[in-house]
Amino acid sequence: MQNNMETEIKLLIAKKDVKALVASPLVAKRTKKGSHKTMKLVNIYFDTRDLLLQQAGIAYRVRQNGKKYEATIKLRKTAAAGLTERQEYNVPVKNGKPDLSVFNACGLQVDFDGLLGTAQIEKLFTVRVKREIRLLQVTKETLVEMAVDQGFISAGGKKETIDEVELELKEGSLADLLAYTSKIATEVPVFTESRSKYARGLALLDKLEPEGSRKLTDIDWENSYCEEYKKLFYQCGTAILEEQNVFADCGNLQAEADRIFLPCFERMQEVLYWLQPVMDSSAGMQANLQGALRLLYKLRDTKALLKRWKSLLKLADGRLGVDKVTRILENRIEEVGDEVQRQILAGIYSVIVFSLWAAMEGAGWKAEEYLQTGQLLQVRVKDILEKIENAMSREKQAETEKASAMVVGNPVPEKKGKKIRLQEPGYITVNRLGKEFHYLVKANEISKLTDLNKESRKKLEKLGEAMSELFAVSSLAQSIPAELLKSNTVLAARQGGYLLGDLAAEQLMARKAVNKTFTKWMKTMKK
Structure with missing residues (x-):
């Protein structure tokens, strides 16, 4: 009996690319001597007619490898696309007939009698594959099993081809497994397969509902x-x-x-x-x-x-x-x-x-044991506000020095090739600290900022809208194709200039809006 947590990545790689990958130094030089073997596997998956096991998050199969049989229960938990972590229980058995009682002594905490009642276990579908296995020493600490599967799933009179590569973490760290997968993706084009062979078999039987589009879960601000x-x-x-x-x-x-x-x-x-x-x-x-x-x-x-x-x-x-x-x-x-x-x-x-x-x-994480997500956000907001305050102080000091120089008849010389800007403290500061303002507005959208009062948060929202308009129109002006402005066709160049002029006019209006909303926001910060 074997009971372990299985961590693996399932990849879809074209047949020609699999051959190139296996022959590459990335695999050949990391393969442990004597670990390469080929086997023919027949997997029979079982459940009740109403899929009571599947509804409980359980996949049950019996695998035949030559004359040997092994029964497996998998409690599946998906971590990410192609990457799965699941609890797995394996027990040697005498034949391919279903018998859940063999798991009684292996520590599996499932009451099958209570779960199934009078429902009978029956065969769902069969998976037949030729599997090539190699053990890869991807780092000194991390050992990965590479399995190349080619075969098919037979379910309800239908068939689906299997061509996939599985990378299972045997020893070491998940970070090493992911880094090695990234290296494979630089060697050959790689796509992921989130569905297990079990899920693909159920899909052939029309017993698996589509998941639909995934929504990102909300952040728990009180969690790590x-x-x-x-x-x-x-x-x-x-x-x-x-x-x-x-x-x-x-x-x-x-x-x-x-x-x-x-x-x-x-x-x-x-x-x-x-x-x-x-x-x-x-x-x-x-x-x-x-x-x-x-x-x-x-x-x-x-x-x-x-x-x-x-x-x-x-x-x-x-x-x-x-x-x-x-x-x-x-x-x-x-x-x-x-x-x-x-x-x-x-x-x-x-x-x-x-x-x-x-x-x-x-990565190395600091204070991960006790720092909550909301606390980190507040710390970062304080950093941003301090950076903005320092920038404004420097701007004010520069203006004061310029005014003092004018009074004593020693004006600050204008740099060659540069024109003196109009007084636009909002635009200058927002443009210089665009990233900081962008994320300050983001923080204001997703969480209540305790460093700002209600009025200040409201004015910051207005500033964010003005900034979005400014950054959008500025980005559009920069995206005008050079071939349009440098066109040999007079009409095309004229039209390109007209478009650029329209964007320049709107950019000026957007700058004024940023200055106005920035000034109003700064007044709330001084209260």
Whole structure:
């Protein structure tokens, strides 16, 4: 009898890529001598007609390996896409007939008689695979079993092919397993399979309800920040890995990549910002995210630019001549969307997610035992407010020095090539500390800020709206394709200039709005 916690990652890798992976130094040089073996397995899964075991979170199978039989109960808990942790109980048996009484002496705390009543156990489906196993010493401390499965599931007269790679942690740390998976994803394109063979068999029998879209759970502000942010990080990564499977299979979603992936990537970026002072690898992890964010922001902004241009063109009512801009922007959207799809098909998103998970598991966490999520947020808000106050003090001091110099007839010399800015303390400060203000507004949205009074939080919300408008229009201005402004066609250059001028005018209005709301917010801070 064997009773252990099983931690594994299930990957989908193309057959040709599996061969290349197995032959690569990443696998060949780490394979323990004598550990490579091949076996043919037949797994028979059992349950009642009404799936009483499945409803209780139990999967029951009997495996035949040659002349040997083994009964297994799995209590499944999914940690993330492709990554599962589950309690597993294995007992040698004489044949392939179902008999739950064999688990009575193994410490399994399940009352099968009470659970099943008079319901009878019956065969659900069969899984037949050829399995290649290798033990990989991925680090000095961590041993991983790699299993390459090829075969099929037979259920209710239907069949489904199996081509997957499982990486099971035998010894060592989860961080090492995740880091090794990230290295595999850099070697060959990798996708994840969240469903077990059991779940896939139930799906063939039409006995498994679709999960639907996943929602991120709310943060428990009174729980450990380490536990809560890890949970959120795994949820976001899971959503990304599952969405990329759908994205890779569909040929018409390129232009929707920003809508599909940005929310989760941005949420992960937000988590890393809050963790900066308490997790030693947060800066490197934020840099890792940029590989995905850069293109997704470019796609989002180009789509917004096209929408704006079409609105301007409609208002012009033919006065701008034949439209030369739409085709250029549509081509840009298509190019960027295709580039995102190439990233996904090459496994770049898998590399990013698994490397981020590995870094989070292997990171050093400060005060994780007693610091609550809400307490960490308040500490970070204090840091932001102090940084803003210091920036304002420096601005005020600079203005005072400039005024004093003017009084004594010794004005501060203007730097060559630079014009003196108008008095815009709000815009200057917000522009200089854009990230800090962005996350201060975020904190105001998700939690009651005890450092700010009610009026101040309300004014901060208004400032956040003005900042969003300013940053959005500034981002659009920067996303105008160079080929539009440098076009050899006079009409295209003219239309590009018209679009840029419209954005510049709105940017000026947005700056005024930021100055106005910033001033009002600062007054509440002085009370």
